[in-house]
Structures are given as structure tokens and as C-alpha cells.
Amino acid sequence: MKFLFKAAFFLTVVLILLPTGGSKENTKSTAADQQISASEAVSAASAAMSDMRQFCARQPGACAVGAQAAATLGHKAQAGAKMLYEFLSEKLGPQETGSVGSNNLSGKAAASAARPSQHQLTPTDLAPTWRAPQRKDVDKSPA
Secondary structure, eight states: OHHHHHHHHHHHHHHHHSOOOOOHHHHHHHHHHTOOOHHHHHHHHHHHHHHHHTHHHHOHHHHHHHHHHHHHHHHHHHHHHHHHHHHHHHHHSOSOOSOGGGGGOOHHHHHHHHSOOSOOOOHHHHSOOOOOOOOSSSOOSOO
């Protein structure tokens, strides 16, 4: 998902930087009229950012609806990504799991091999951990 956002961002940057392809006479006359310095561009961008920060204070209803729409789009994106993951896992994933020699199992053994085990702990896993016995010959009286 992060890759898609990065790709969309850089594609937008590339599209902005591409020349428009208009006639050269028009671009010369408008380029002289539209010279913007870097400081003017920075001040315009900072003014736009401060205006966007105040948007929710001015329009709380629109901000709430926008938040709901963003949440809905996020849920739809998650559901779509899950469907795509399951589809790709089904198509590209391994078709058969298990050991190499599992093809010649009997019917009951094959059915139990296909079903994952619920009890995977061995008796040694279930045994309590070893603790050293407490010494009885230690004098507990204060000195």
C-alpha cells in the first residue's frame, strides 16, 4: 500500500514537471508575465498551509464528513488489499503442503494430515521447569 502512495506521488511530480507542449511564442510571452521568485512561492505555500490548518475550525461539518469519507475509503482499501492478497495467495501459493512422501497415505491418515493438529506440545513441553531444591541446612536465625 505504501508503494502505491509513493508511486502516485512521484508520478504526480513527474507530470507537473513535464513541459506543456504549447507553442513557443505563447510560452515566451506568458513566461515573462508569470515569473515567480522562490520566496514568493514559499510564502504562498505557507499561507495555503495555514489556511488548511484553519479549515476544520471554519467548517466543522465538512471536516467531520471528510473524516468519515476517509475512514470509509480506508476500510474499502483494506478490504480490497485483503481480497487481492487472498487471490494472489490462492493462485501463486503452493498448492500442496506437507512432506514430499504424503501422496501414498491411507484415507484416514491423509484426512488427519490435511487437518492441522490442535495439540502440538510434547510431554517434555508440558513438564514443569526444573528448579533446584532449597537447602535445608542453612541457618535462618539472625546473627
